[in-house]
Amino acid sequence: MATKAVSANAPLPVSIDDVRAAAGRILGSVVRTPTLVSKTLSDLTGATVYLKFENLQFTAAYKERGALNTLLQLDAAARAKGVIAASAGNHAQGLSYHATRLGIPSTIVMPLHTPTVKVTQTEGHGANVILHGETFDAAYAHSRELEAEKGFTFVHPFDDARVIAGQGTAALEMLEDVPEIDTLVVPIGGGGLISGSAVVGKSEGRTLDVIGVQAELYPSMYNRIHHTEMPCEGDTLAEGIAVKQPGGITAQIVEALVDDIVLVSERRLEESVSLLLQIEKTVVEGAGAAGLAALLSEPERFRGKTVGTILCGGNIDTRLLANVLLRDLARSGRLARLRIRLQDRPGALFHVARIFHEQGVNIIEVYHQRVFTTLPAKGLITDIECETRDRNHLDRLITALRHAQYEVSLVELA
Template sequence: MATQIKPAASALPATLPVSIDDVRAAHARISDQIVRTPTLVSRTLSDLTGATVFLKFENLQFTAAYKERGALNTLLQLSDAARAKGVIAASAGNHAQGLAFHATRLGIPSTIVMPRNTPTVKVVQTEGHGANVVLEGDTFDAAYAHARVLEAERGLTFVHPFDDSRIIAGAGTTALEMLEDVPAIDTFVTPIGGGGLISGMATVARAWPTPVEVVGVEAELFPSMYNRVNGTHMPCAGDTLAEGIAVKEPGGITSTMVRALVDDILLVSERSLEEAVSLLLQIEKTVVEGAGAAGMAALLAHPGRFAGRTVGVVLCGGNIDTRLLANVLLRDLARSGRLARLRIRLQDQPGALFNVARIFDAQRINIIEVYHQRVFTTLPAKGLITDIECEARDRAHLDRLVAALREAGYETTTVELA
């Protein structure tokens, strides 16, 4: 999508549902009840991308996501009668936890409807924040529909995860803090799911005294907002690492605001998302979920787009399954050549594996696992395949090992990742 520079704040339509005054009022309302997370420069990521990169660590909120801001802003504006009856939401992610935590803290009953296939850890975490969790349906749409039924039956207040002006204003406080802390920021690179965060941040950017470009980021598998604003029809489906922004239909309010305020939307691959999660852990020592790393993924995938800019990136969430995180880190090690699986053809005779191991020793490469395969191969009966998982210093170190194995007469291939 080509960059579309939007009009100055004075030329914006007066009908947009959220203004800079709404964001400032939200910040005054919630600021003493949330963490003012730091906005810090990353010298290493700046060197990697050619931009000056400032990271906003929203993964340091109590529930590890920016979603607390909009949820709290909404809760604090409820009437006494609405507070007494309670609130309800449909969510299997960060919105559920942020709403449940602050509702419980304020003495407001909360009900969260989740699909029946929601991972147990998310159900337990949400219940741990004091919510009544209802499991209904096999999809988010089914859970959402049931939540609206319960809303009507019980007189509860439904709190939408993104398509609500109070949610958007609360999310916008993220940008307000970033620009107050680092006025030099001239570009926001922001994940887009339903569009609440980027709508709030763009509201602040357009009202700021100095120009701030606003660039949204979606996973390639779920380009829903890109489709909406560009009239395209790319499919929205698949297993994305960025499940927090895997939204099939963006909001009506947020779509209007994105069209009016956002300059550009970029799409990032699963590989870029994995690389961003891994780099943030290795370089910044911070755990970020796939959606939270989407902004960083865009900088890595499109360095020329941001070269020379002073970029603000929101690490909007840190709730990632530990096993998934381990897989991401191991895959990144494999892609960098520091971890590999080599498939080597051997003769089934004494000393065969020993002689191969001597080459690994000579190259000072550590063997982690060895897998012998004698039966399920296409080789003759006296042949065998050995897969050896090993650890090298880098890609060049690994390449020297493969060259040494082939020079010694061993047919050697690398088992590549997708």
């Protein structure tokens, strides 16, 4: 796909001057996060991979940038009345944190069933949290009603020129630190981050490729740009970019400046979260790992390129993170569940366990099933969870079990 450039005949709602002005406003009030090369991920993908660690912001996400840039442009009357937003995620925390720091009252409307930890975190940043409606759309509608009723200033999570300019400062910093980057790979939800990044990437004579990334389950911006109608639904690990309707302003900028959009699978997102923790020792949420997921999904596209990607957030539930890591261990063969058919007689399990011992495999748990099985009454199924060194080690164990005349199968993950 040909690289797009800024057209002088079609001025966009956000310019590089807007982004530079935003950078000056927020200087010293957000973390100038590091941009570091990852040798291991570069070797793995065939590209030279630079990571922008926006998960190191105080609220663990880049959203602070756009929220603060907007807050700093409010007049005294608007500041006194306060701001409002509808969000159950990173925008809520970024806006409430900086509003409280600046002495501006903030109200955040969240759906009724928002996890308690998100409510508590947002309240901890000083916001007045209102729980309303069964869905985000209901919460959003209520926030706009309160905006009109109370005279609050509504701060949109992505479809606002001030927010977009603020988000663009992340890409501005990255390219200042590593000017040799020739490809930006940026997650897309509503489009605020990639819009700001594209404005930077296509400014001042640069010829960077700007590639967006969306989860396969929520291809909303992809649909908008390519005029397709793929469904936007499902439980995605990348909840931070699970947006059904992209912004109007952001879509205009994406259509003008973004070169392509890559869709990534849930499996690639899980793998990327796990790799970033193992290799870079950094915790990212699903959306934050989307850039790496794109590199893993389409290595030929990025091989030989100098790629910059933004780890846009690190707010992932700890139980979910644990699940992702365990699933990755299972897919790599280091954790496995084997289903073995035994005869129900003394010593049967002992003889199986001896083979595990001989192969140097650690047994974690054993599950016997005598009743709910299609086997004869004297047969039983045993599931054994075990820990191996790698896939080859697991394969040797299975071969040894079959050589001993056991019927064995591997319980696979989706």
